Amino acid sequence: MADPAAANILPRSFYARDTVAVARALLGKIVVHRLGGAVMAGRIVETEAYLGSGDRAAHSFAGCTARTRVIFGPPGHAYVYLAYGMHHCLNFIAERAGVPGCVLIRALEPLQGIEAMRARRPRVRRDREIANGPGKLTLALGIDKRHYGADLTRGPLTVREIPAEPPPEIRVTPRIGIAQSKDLPLRFLIADNEAVGKR
DNA sequence: CCGCGGATCTTCT
């Protein structure tokens, strides 16, 4: 594969669609983070959509608050929050400005900067365990609250597309680890990939 | 491989 960090950045129009379309289209795309001289990159292999209406599991369901403000803003930005008081989770904002909707990045296949990722995940053995969970990938990439609202079309955190990459085969399941709206088919993953969370 | 429980803290009720 070509250098992932040099691939084309996805434009804002990529994110300015309905949330499910964005969640599906993100599979196979590349997250690139430049931090402290390191360039880290991973291929998105698992996502979940959190909708703006009728989705009780979505943080935006309770309305626009200090925490969910960015979800109601323009697309192509990052929504980062702390889960269970310990783990950061990374989401990308979808839909046009004013309409809530975001996509949780649940798993990455590490492509580049693996040594830098391992430095933050010292206990991991296999490469595929470095970022195969929403809390694991933020730790591996060094993502935290400083990235709240970050613009994904420019800056140290970007999402890119390898040209001429064929679209992956997508599998659909209910979402993981939620208590409400739990049966909606809003989890998407690349069918043949090993670096995805369990069911 | 599978199930269990503890850690830890922000946000909204």
Next chain:
DNA sequence: GAAGATCCGCGGA
């Protein structure tokens, strides 16, 4: 004041 969009280590099969 309780509930989380989780992870890890432990013990057992």
